[in-house]
Amino acid sequence: MVTKILNIMKLSNKNLLILFIFFKNNNIICTLTNVKGNPLNWATVGTKKMRGTKKITTSSITNTTKLLYNYSTKINSTNIYLKIKGTNKSKLFFIKSLKTIGFTILSIQENLIIPHNGCKKLRTRRI
Numbered sequence: 806m807v808t809k810i811l812n813i814m815k816l817s818n819k820n821l822l823i824l825f826i827f828f829k830n831n832n833i834i835c836t837l838t839n840v841k842g843n844p845l846n847w848a849t850v851g852t853k854k855m856r857g858t859k860k861i862t863t864s865s866i867t868n869t870t871k872l873l874y875n876y877s878t879k880i881n882s883t884n885i886y887l888k889i890k891g892t893n894k895s896k897l898f899f900i901k902s903l904k905t906i907g908f909t910i911l912s913i914q915e916n917l918i919i920p921h922n923g924c925k926k927l928r929t930r931r932i
Contacts, residue, residue, distance in 0.1 A: 820882030821911070824873070826899065828891035833866070833899070835873060837885075846876045863902075866895060870902045877908070887913045 822845070827834040837846045850865045852872070877883050885908050889896065903910060 820880060820884065822877060822880075822882055822885045823888060824885045824903075824908075825888045826890070828889070828893035828896060830893075833869070833893065833895075835869060837873060837876065845880070846873070848872045863895075863898060866899055867902050867906075870899070870906050870908075874906045874908065883907055884909050884911055886911055889913065889915045890918070892917065892919065 821840050823838045823840065823842070825836040825838065827836075833850045835848045836844055838844050848869045850869050852869065874883070877885070885903075887900070887903075887910055900910070900913070
């Protein structure tokens with residue numbers, strides 16, 4: 806995956822970033838990295854002194870996306886690849902807020918850890 810991104814970066818001459826978003830029950834952790842995987846900046850929903858259930862509100866999510874956008878404009882790169890992990894009800898709103906602030910999302914990769922019950926077990930035969 807990283808080699809694909811490196812080839813695209815050579816062809817397009819754009820500054821590309823990878824944004825890792827990890828959704829937990831009470832928090833959202835965001836990490837901006839370069840294409841090689843070195844972390845450049847990180848932000849959580851709790852960085853603006855919000856605690857408890859206030860962390861998952863729309864205003865706190867827009868504040869964290871603004872923090873990430875301000876840092877990426879300093880580097881002169883707003884093209885990002887998204888890698889999302891975890892489940893949360895505000896996942897779609899987070900992606901929409903990234904688009905409205907000014908990020909150009911090139912691709913979205915989602916890693917869910919939830920099992921979907923797998924294969925059905927065979928019944929034991931009763932005689």
